Amino acid sequence: MSSNNAPKKQPRSRYAVLGMLSMGLETGYEMKKHVEQNLGHFWSESYGQIYPVLRQLVEEELATCESENRPGERQRKRYSLTSVGWAELRAWLIRPPEPPPPRLELLLKLSFGRRLPIEACEKLVGDHREACGRDAAQLSSIESALRNAANRHPDQPFWLITLRYGRTLREAECAWCDETLEQLRNMREEDEQPSGSAVRE
Amino acid sequence: MSSNNAPKKQPRSRYAVLGMLSMGLETGYEMKKHVEQNLGHFWSESYGQIYPVLRQLVEEELATCESENRPGERQRKRYSLTSVGWAELRAWLIRPPEPPPPRLELLLKLSFGRRLPIEACEKLVGDHREACGRDAAQLSSIESALRNAANRHPDQPFWLITLRYGRTLREAECAWCDETLEQLRNMREEDEQPSGSAVRE
DNA sequence: CTAGCCATGTAATCCGTTACATGATTGG
DNA sequence: CCAATCATGTAACGGATTACATGGCTAG
Incomplete structure (x- = not known):
């Protein structure tokens, strides 16, 4: 009755980012482009979500970040999933999606x-x-x-x-x-x- | 270029309420029930939107409010549309709806x-x-x-x-x-x- | 050199839900 | 008298977009 056993609802952007990390996308910028170009017909995401989520994922050790750019390389941060990140992604994937309140x-x-x-x-x-x-x-x-x-x-x-x-x-x-x-x-x-x-x- | 000519985007709840006023629903409570029972398959609305919107509509003189309850009558506030309210409703109705960012x-x-x-x-x-x-x-x-x-x-x-x-x-x-x-x-x-x-x- | 893209990030704001608080009225 | 329903409202919070700010790199 009292114990809040549910695994605490997380914003969907978080999982969108986890998923894109799982397919090898490495930077926030790449992810935004991928959403626009390939997922645009069923998903949208803004920088205002992506970058904070990436920071948070690193804090929670679901992802790691490489800040170093080899000289001559464009400055950017490359992220990748940890095994914990993979696990959380899989757990979310099998959870049945709950439909949002309709607004047509x-x-x-x-x-x-x-x-x-x-x-x-x-x-x-x-x-x-x-x-x-x-x-x-x-x-x-x-x-x-x-x-x-x-x-x-x-x-x-x-x-x-x-x-x-x-x-x-x-x-x-x-x-x-x-x-x-x-x-x-x-x-x-x-x-x-x-x-x-x-x-x- | 500089003049923001667009009629300032208003929350959709506002128009849902205007519309329900136009069909003779008079109280916030009634409107919530109507949404749940009759519009539930394509719309949703919460008290947290309905009541503030009603207050605001009165402030802007799109609606009027009768607070008096005849003795023996249940206490409640009965709202109705003004002609300005009707006009704003109609203006919204013919505006083509802009699809929200997809999130499936x-x-x-x-x-x-x-x-x-x-x-x-x-x-x-x-x-x-x-x-x-x-x-x-x-x-x-x-x-x-x-x-x-x-x-x-x-x-x-x-x-x-x-x-x-x-x-x-x-x-x-x-x-x-x-x-x-x-x-x-x-x-x-x-x-x-x-x-x-x-x-x- | 400069326009445009690559790249990251933050602050303000907005729409909306949820949870809470209150109390009157009615039916059993 | 008590539970359910009628009825109104507010405060907190949350997810998400938008606009803004910054700067490096590259191609023409």
């Missing part, structure tokens, strides 16, 4: 949709539809580029899994948008002839 | 999947598959209950739209899980016979 702004807006002219709702959904279509296409092309890549990274199969996730979900959103747009069109047409042949109950 | 923990874990035995990855995805299935079923049942409801709220068509969103996306996730589980099974089988009839290029 588009749906919130639509749930208040009656306060708007229907055309405005159609605009909201239409814009979203376009964005999703673009995203899906882009993910799809990254996917096939990666599949056909000459030099394949050992993590490649897992990257493909994440890409397929993004594509699948975007495609589903496109389908939802299309259905929704049709429904909105119907509502608008009903609105436009409230008299006519309408039978009231 | 499951995908982050899977992208580091090679650090785990494949069975552990299968567990992660399998658990997710179950959760999505449950969610999809639940949303689906809410959907049909709402469609067949006797007393239909004027906002009902829009609520159905949000429910369909949730269901569609969950179903897509289920499909992704199933595909992924199969892919992982294949990877595991390949792993288990690295010799055998494998032809090494």
